[in-house]
Amino acid sequence: MATDDFTVNIVDDEEAVRKSLAFLLTMRGFAVRVHDSASTFLEAAPNLRQAVLVTDLRMPDMSGVELIRRLGPVGRRIPSIVITGHGDVPMAVEAMKAGAVDFIEKPFDDIVIIDAVRRAADRLTDLHAGTETAETVMERLTTLSDRERQVLDQVITGQPNKAIAFNLDISPRTVEVHRSNVMAKMQARSLPDLVRMTLSISPAQPQNGRRA
Secondary structure (H helix, E strand, O other): OOHHHOEEEEEOOOHHHHHHHHHHHHHOOOEEEEEOOHHHHHHHHHHOOOEEEEEEOOOOOOOHHHHHHHHHHHHHHOOEEEEEOOOOHHHHHHHHHHOEEEEEEOOOOHHHHHHHHHHHHHHHHOOOHHHHHHHHHHHHHOOOEHHHHHHHHHHOOOOOHHHHHHHHOOOHHHHHHHHHHHHHHHOOOOHHHHHHHHHOOOOOOOOOOOEO
């Protein structure tokens, strides 16, 4: 989708962040609107067409995750990106469960947010993106060994390496090796990306074909 075919809505209570992101995206050809609170964006949301949301996680009136939840049916047509300076895996999981397309930790390179906005915009035109992603993720999951899948299951619940090592009775170094293998086999660019892909799979779906 062309950059001027949709509007990027930036929601952040910090003026400096709003201006910085707006300048960056405008210079790259995106149409941009800024909102100083989640509440003001919620008021405008029902009338938005072809919109992408970039929201901070921590804001005074409500969190970015809560904002996405409160968008309700409207949120299905506003692909959302959550940014934060205090990210961790549980927060990423909550954001993805709420419907976020991506979760980005500050500080981030310009290209990271630009690529995230483009991926979000793709959701506006690709109605089958979720199904295709699920099929692709299922194929990649079958390449994991049983131990790699065990590590993956604990990583996406927010467990640190030491806790995973204790729970699985292996060394932290071995956990690191398995995590690296998981990231490579799943073709995940980042931990939030891994979380997003995993959440695209229904828990009810069978996980066959795993190898030891």
